[in-house]
Amino acid sequence: MESLDQSKALTVKKIIIALSIAIPVVVALLFKIKIEGYNFSGLPAIYAGINGLTAIILIVALVAIKMKNIELHKRLIQIALGLSLLFLVLYVTYHMTSDPTMYGDNNHDNTLDILERTRIKGTSFIYYFILISHIILSVGVIPIVLFTYLFAWQGDFKRHKKWTKIAFPLWLYVAVTGVVVYYMISPFYK
DSSP: OOOOOHHHHHHHHHHHHHHHHHHHHHHHHHTTOOOOSOOOTTHHHHHHHHHHHHHHHHHHHHHHHHTTOHHHHHHHHHHHHHHHHHHHHHHHHHHHHSOOOOTTOTTOSSSOOHHHHHHHHHHHHHHHHHHHHHHHHHHHHHHHHHHHHHHHHHTOHHHHHHHHHHHHHHHHHHHHHHHHHHHHHGGGOO
């Protein structure tokens, strides 16, 4: 990866800011679009697997940099970025072509009767806490990860390392909680 000059770095910073705003807005807008006639019911398991693989790659990338294997670290982070992008595409595809799934809704009538509420009573708070924190942090992690990557690309390893202390745990949390959310909601898929 070649180093960036100042003018290119400024352009990339503007792109990062634009993406950090555009991605959540576009995803929210795409959720309002429903495309009928496609069955992508297998996608949640696939994108949960991608989240799990991303988490593993992030941990291996951390080990690689601790062992001073910069090339491996760089490649692993690029793979993790690619997986995160693939996740996003599959996630949006699924939600544009599928009805939403309600946590606890065993009979798929989009309401929770007393029996369904009783069954999930102990876990619903945990599920919604994890889900909401996952969603909020998945929006916030976009600029943090991209700026962290940019600093490395610029050769500004002091800032890269400083930002990584925030980016790594957030990105790892988002990846891991994506898997947890899937396992908690999966019994209620149609």
